[in-house]
Amino acid sequence: MSAVDAVIRAPAEVRCKDELERLHAWDTFPKPTGWRLSPRAVEKFIMGDPDLNIRPKYIGDRDRIQVAIATLASDRALLLVGEPGTAKSWVSEHLSAAICGNSQLTVQGTAGTTEDQIKYSWNYALLMAEGPTDRSLVPSPVLTAMRTGTIARFEEITRCASEVQDALISILSEKAIAIPELERIEYARRGFSVIATANTRDRGVNEMSSALKRRFNFVELPVLSDLQQEMAVVRQRTQEMLADHAMQADLPDELIETLVTVFQELRQGQTLDGEQKVKSPSTVMSTAEAVSVLFGGCLLATHFGDGVVNGQHVMRLLVGAIAKEDKSDLEALTEYLETVAKKREGRVWRELQETQRWLKSL
Amino acid sequence: MARVAGDAALAEVAVESPAVRIRGVHVVPVRHHSPAIARATAAVIRAVRPRLVLIEGPDDANHLIDALTAPDAVAPFALLAYRPPEVKQATADAAPQVVFYPFCDYSPELVALRTARELGIEARFCDIPARASLEAREPDEQTPPDADDAPHDPTADAPEPSLYDIVAQRLGFQSHEEWWECLYESCLRDPARLLQLVQEWGELVVQAGGISDCDALRNAYMWRQVEESGVPPERIVLVVGAAHAAAFAQPDFRAEYDPKHPLLQARPAEFVITPYSFPRLSEQLGYGAGNRAPQFYQDAWELGGLENATLATLTRLVNAMKLQGDVASHADAIEAFRLAKQLAALRGKPEPGYDETIDAAIAAFGRGNAERVQTPLKRLLIGERVGSVLAHRHPAPHPSRVLPPHARTAHPRQGRPDRPAPEPRRAARRATVHLPASAAGRQDSVRRPDFGRGGDLSAAGAPAGEVAAAVDAADRCRAGGGDDLRQHAARGRHTPYRPAPAAARLAGASERGGAGGGAVRAARAVRRRAACAGRGVRARRRFRQPRPRRLPTRRAD
Numbered sequence: 001m002s003a004v005d006a007v008i009r010a011p012a013e014v015r016c017k018d019e020l021e022r023l024h025a026w027d028t029f030p031k032p033t034g035w036r037l038s039p040r041a042v043e044k045f046i047m048g049d050p051d052l053n054i055r056p057k058y059i060g061d062r063d064r065i066q067v068a069i070a071t072l073a074s075d076r077a078l079l080l081v082g083e084p085g086t087a088k089s090w091v092s093e094h095l096s097a098a099i100c101g102n103s104q105l106t107v108q109g110t111a112g113t114t115e116d117q118i119k120y121s122w123n124y125a126l127l128m129a130e131g132p133t134d135r136s137l138v139p140s141p142v143l144t145a146m147r148t149g150t151i152a153r154f155e156e157i158t159r160c161a162s163e164v165q166d167a168l169i170s171i172l173s174e175k176a177i178a179i180p181e182l183e184r185i186e187y188a189r190r191g192f193s194v195i196a197t198a199n200t201r202d203r204g205v206n207e208m209s210s211a212l213k214r215r216f217n218f219v220e221l222p223v224l225s226d227l228q229q230e231m232a233v234v235r236q237r238t239q240e241m242l243a244d245h246a247m248q249a250d251l252p253d254e255l256i257e258t259l260v261t262v263f264q265e266l267r268q269g270q271t272l273d274g275e276q277k278v279k280s281p282s283t284v285m286s287t288a289e290a291v292s293v294l295f296g297g298c299l300l301a302t303h304f305g306d307g308v309v310n311g312q313h314v315m316r317l318l319v320g321a322i323a324k325e326d327k328s329d330l331e332a333l334t335e336y337l338e339t340v341a342k343k344r345e346g347r348v349w350r351e352l353q354e355t356q357r358w359l360k361s362l
Numbered sequence: 363m364a365r366v367a368g369d370a371a372l373a374e375v376a377v378e379s380p381a382v383r384i385r386g387v388h389v390v391p392v393r394h395h396s397p398a399i400a401r402a403t404a405a406v407i408r409a410v411r412p413r414l415v416l417i418e419g420p421d422d423a424n425h426l427i428d429a430l431t432a433p434d435a436v437a438p439f440a441l442l443a444y445r446p447p448e449v450k451q452a453t454a455d456a457a458p459q460v461v462f463y464p465f466c467d468y469s470p471e472l473v474a475l476r477t478a479r480e481l482g483i484e485a486r487f488c489d490i491p492a493r494a495s496l497e498a499r500e501p502d503e504q505t506p507p508d509a510d511d512a513p514h515d516p517t518a519d520a521p522e523p524s525l526y527d528i529v530a531q532r533l534g535f536q537s538h539e540e541w542w543e544c545l546y547e548s549c550l551r552d553p554a555r556l557l558q559l560v561q562e563w564g565e566l567v568v569q570a571g572g573i574s575d576c577d578a579l580r581n582a583y584m585w586r587q588v589e590e591s592g593v594p595p596e597r598i599v600l601v602v603g604a605a606h607a608a609a610f611a612q613p614d615f616r617a618e619y620d621p622k623h624p625l626l627q628a629r630p631a632e633f634v635i636t637p638y639s640f641p642r643l644s645e646q647l648g649y650g651a652g653n654r655a656p657q658f659y660q661d662a663w664e665l666g667g668l669e670n671a672t673l674a675t676l677t678r679l680v681n682a683m684k685l686q687g688d689v690a691s692h693a694d695a696i697e698a699f700r701l702a703k704q705l706a707a708l709r710g711k712p713e714p715g716y717d718e719t720i721d722a723a724i725a726a727f728g729r730g731n732a733e734r735v736q737t738p739l740k741r742l743l744i745g746e747r748v749g750s751v752l753a754h755r756h757p758a759p760h761p762s763r764v765l766p767p768h769a770r771t772a773h774p775r776q777g778r779p780d781r782p783a784p785e786p787r788r789a790a791r792r793a794t795v796h797l798p799a800s801a802a803g804r805q806d807s808v809r810r811p812d813f814g815r816g817g818d819l820s821a822a823g824a825p826a827g828e829v830a831a832a833v834d835a836a837d838r839c840r841a842g843g844g845d846d847l848r849q850h851a852a853r854g855r856h857t858p859y860r861p862a863p864a865a866a867r868l869a870g871a872s873e874r875g876g877a878g879g880g881a882v883r884a885a886r887a888v889r890r891r892a893a894c895a896g897r898g899v900r901a902r903r904r905f906r907q908p909r910p911r912r913l914p915t916r917r918a919d
Contacts, residue, residue, distance in 0.1 A: 039708045040710075063717075066708050070701050070707075070708050
């Protein structure tokens with residue numbers, strides 16, 4: 001696949017083209033209007049299916065994904081909420097790829113997002129030359145999705161000003177955008193819906209207007225608390241990233257288990273057996289962060305080591321992941337090594353231990 | 363109303379008896395507290411018009427059947443058998459042995475009794491006497507004797523997965539309850555298939571778990587009653603647990619037992635019919651049977667199906683959420699209902715049920731947060747209903763006997779010893795703890811003609827005008843509400859049926875913030891009444907939130 005070779009990160013519908021084709025061939029269930037796959041096939045695409053050789057895209061609660069898919073088949077939009085790094089955007093991308101074969105109609109919510117980016121704007125050169133015409137109109141991703149009956153994604157919706165967010169209200173309830181300059185109303189075709197994501201850390205969904213909240217069904221993607229589940233996610237995502245970078249590295253179980261244990265214990269503020277309290281850093285210890293730590297470790301080992309990733313590689317990345325905002329977070333890590341890691345046995349724990357002196361020198 | 367209509371429809375479908383024929387007898391294999399099977403049971407009795415209906419239940423309680431089926435006995439109630447400890451063991455803390463046989467409106471056993479009474483057919487209990495059940499149990503064991511019955515989880519407390527869980531998991535369900543709901547409760551329109559499925563399930567249970575000695579005795583005892591009744595087998599309807607039915611169907615089954623069996627020689631037991639409650643019913647998951655959400659299944663029973671129960675629950679949730687201080691609207695209910703239906707389709711279920719209701723409520727009402735809907739939803743699914751029974755209907759227990767604690771508090775006349783016995787109908791209503799319509803979102807006014815009249819609202823101190831308006835609204839709702847609901851469902855339109863306007867009115871009163879609003883008064887009255895029934899603490903806690911906050915008064919000094 002040349003697209004994969006050429007770009008750093010191809011969209012989900014390109015990366016998973018084969019899987020989507022297999023599902024399409026398998027799919028005999030009724031499809032909602034405008035959908036490429038039936039809800040059941042979409043569920044298989046997200047949750048994986050060994051029989052059809054579909055890799056799981058999301059490891060966790062199947063019920064929540066079902067609610068998300070069922071929401072999109074209804075008239076309400078879907079809002080995925082959760083802590084940072086809980087696969088909200090990942091799920092959103094794959095859902096739209098599976099449902100309408102296009103995950104690229106995306107508005108990225110930032111403090112600078114304006115209403116134009118949600119509705120439409122103009123090509124000013126053409127506007128000056130021709131006045132408001134179809135040619136001079138620049139549709140937003142949302143308007144394009146409405147015209148084509150596909151899914152628009154709105155990333156980090158709570159990062160925009162709430163006045164701007166509210167531009168979505170009429171779009172979601174009336175499924176139409178008025179374009180007074182062209183004396184026209186554009187109506188959405190069936191199949192149109194919006195998947196928004198919002199993280200609960202920075203600015204909560206409480207700042208959304210209740211009028212807008214009412215137009216969404218909310219699905220919370222939880223932080224994984226099951227060790228095995230989180231290990232599976234970390235392993236799979238790291239392997240995928242390695243493959244994307246045409247790299248090879250062994251990922252020993254012991255290393256992944258230790259890394260995920262460290263993340264879970266620091267996140268929960270206590271050891272997994274609940275026996276000992278641990279100081280929690282202020283940083284979000286997300287699964288996505290664990291993946292990037294492990295992948296970074298692999299890079300270190302490949303380029304600067306002997307190619308075998310070990311605890312020390314991981315530790316060097318871990319420090320950066322934890323001590324992002326506050327120096328005292330580093331102390332939490334030091335304390336963790338001194339009180340918890342010290343008692344643990346195994347090669348990787350020992351390697352983590354050995355970095356203590358280096359850690360103190362920071 | 364809904365019930366009668368549903369039964370008539372079933373009777374038309376079931377021209378022939380849908381019962382399982384075992385040795386000529388029309389056997390109805392049941393799971394306790396199952397709306398679908400309750401319906402099928404009634405259909406069987408109506409189709410067969412037998413001379414005798416035999417029901418799994420202690421045969422030493424046969425003298426209480428009239429009281430159990432009396433029109434003013436409001437389910438849920440329980441038949442309670444008890445024995446004071448033997449004299450030689452009687453110490454201060456020796457608890458009396460107690461066994462409950464709970465019934466709700468959709469218990470197939472109670473439906474069989476009621477249908478038989480309606481048709482003038484003789485109905486009897488045929489299981490071993492309650493004294494034998496009491497004897498068979500360890501004194502401090504809490505599970506009722508029917509815990510041996512199928513289908514339920516015989517190893518509920520055991521860590522290893524039971525047959526029930528294994529089957530459910532293998533079929534892709536999260537729990538045995540979900541599996542049951544999807545496969546059996548949805549078989550409403552085809553009772554013959556339903557009973558056949560239950561029978562097969564019972565056979566699987568017997569195959570896997572065998573038959574205990576006690577069950578073997580019970581099986582033989584029950585079948586002996588069939589044989590000795592003097593009624594030809596084809597004129598008998600036998601309503602028993604699925605595992606018993608499966609045992610009867612085994613080729614080598616014989617109704618032989620030792621009449622001198624020690625269990626049958628036990629000391630006699632006393633009986634009392636006691637009000638029971640939905641919360642208590644929901645605690646008995648191990649007792650097996652679709653009653654993880656008694657109110658939800660009550661709705662399914664009354665409104666004719668799980669889909670309507672889902673709709674009713676989600677509609678009531680609007681008011682419940684508002685009372686909790688959350689923003690909720692009927693638009694949410696509409697979306698939640700659509701979502702529930704979509705989810706059911708996605709999960710390959712014929713109609714939405716308990717799990718879909720919860721998932722949809724979390725997404726549409728709870729903003730993804732389960733905790734936000736948990737309290738009101740739990741209340742709507744489990745319900746608060748407490749049954750009532752009339753004291754004079756059944757023989758009073760002997761005063762020298764130790765009354766078990768439950769009977770003591772829950773007994774309607776025991777609660778208020780200082781008052782003269784109230785006249786019967788009023789008494790029935792008093793003993794029934796009604797939540798204010800607003801709090802539980804009770805739509806009972808739709809189908810319970812006397813809600814709002816007489817004691818309830820006026821006792822709550824609401825102004826006469828408000829009561830009249832509420833009653834009037836309830837009447838209007840009653841005239842159209844139930845049918846609307848079914849029609850909407852049939853047409854596939856997603857308009858929720860109107861919630862009882864009385865409920866909306868009361869909720870509105872509380873929102874307007876009037877310190878003396880109807881809801882508050884109603885809540886207070888209910889608290890009073892609840893306290894009388896020994897449930898005060900719970901009731902108080904329940905109403906803490908909706909009570910409007912009084913504005914701080916500034917002192918002019």
